[in-house]
Each structure stands twice: as C-alpha cells, then as structure tokens.
Amino acid sequence: MSFYWGEGDDAHGTVPAAMTTQVGNLRRAMKGTVTATPKCEALTGVIGSETACSIYALRPSPCRDFTASWEHGVVNEACDRARARHGLRPLVPEDWDDDPELPEPLWPKRAA
Numbered sequence: 660m661s662f663y664w665g666e667g668d669d670a671h672g673t674v675p676a677a678m679t680t681q682v683g684n685l686r687r688a689m690k691g692t693v694t695a696t697p698k699c700e701a702l703t704g705v706i707g708s709e710t711a712c713s714i715y716a717l718r719p720s721p722c723r724d725f726t727a728s729w730e731h732g733v734v735n736e737a738c739d740r741a742r743a744r745h746g747l748r749p750l751v752p753e754d755w756d757d758d759p760e761l762p763e764p765l766w767p768k769r770a771a
Contacts, residue, residue: 660688660692660721660725661682661683661686661687661688661721662674662686662687662688662719662720662721663685663686663687663720664681664685664686664687666687666719666720667679667687668717673716673717673718674687674689674714674717674718674719675714675717678690678700678701678714680693687719689701689719689722696744699712701713701714701718706745706747707745707746707747725737725738726738727750728749728750728751729750729751729752729754729755730755732752734749738750
C-alpha cells in the first residue's frame with residue numbers, strides 16, 4: 660500500500676525515506692511491497708515463526724491503520740489473505756490474549 664510522500668523523514672515525517680520507493684508524484688511505498696510477492700524491507704525475522712517491524716514506531720499510515728484479524732474483535736480479510744500466502748492459518752478470537760492486566764495493544768498469542 661502506498662502512502663503520502665510527506666510521511667518520509669526527508670519531508671518532516673517519520674518513515675525512513677531510504678526504506679521507501681516513489682510510486683507516483685505524491686505517493687511512496689515501502690521497498691519490497693510493490694512486487695508480485697511483497698515483503699516489506701522493514702520486516703525482520705522468519706514469516707511463520709517470529710517477525711517484527713524494524714521501524715514499528717516510525718511506520719507509515721497504512722501500517723498503522725492495518726489491524727490483524729480479531730485484534731479489535733473483527734475479522735480482517737486482508738490479514739487472512741496475507742497469512743494464507745505464507746501457509747499460515749487465519750487468526751481466530753482465541754489467538755488474542757485478553758488478560759486485562761496486559762498493556763494495550765494486546766498482542767496475539769503465538770499463532771501458527
């Protein structure tokens with residue numbers, strides 16, 4: 660997904676511009692995401708085992724807006740499709756830790 664170019668750190672935003680590619684006059688995308696088999700350059704780890712975003716606090720708006728299935732009590736079909744592309748099952752409500760003592764956001768339990 661693309662985002663407004665002004666989100667880049669070279670335009671007073673937070674997203675590291677070196678990790679983006681121009682996709683239009685006013686749009687950027689994260690490197691690695693504008694391909695037939697997208698994998699964001701900021702994604703670290705092994706998909707299906709353990710992954711993380713290396714720029715989580717600086718991530719662009721599409722990443723901030725994207726929620727995992729059942730993260731907020733509703734299914735996200737885009738999340739399910741992305742997981743299926745990597746041979747992972749969809750998340751279900753039981754995958755989420757609902758311990759009220761944990762800080763927000765609640766992270767999913769390990770879901771294979």
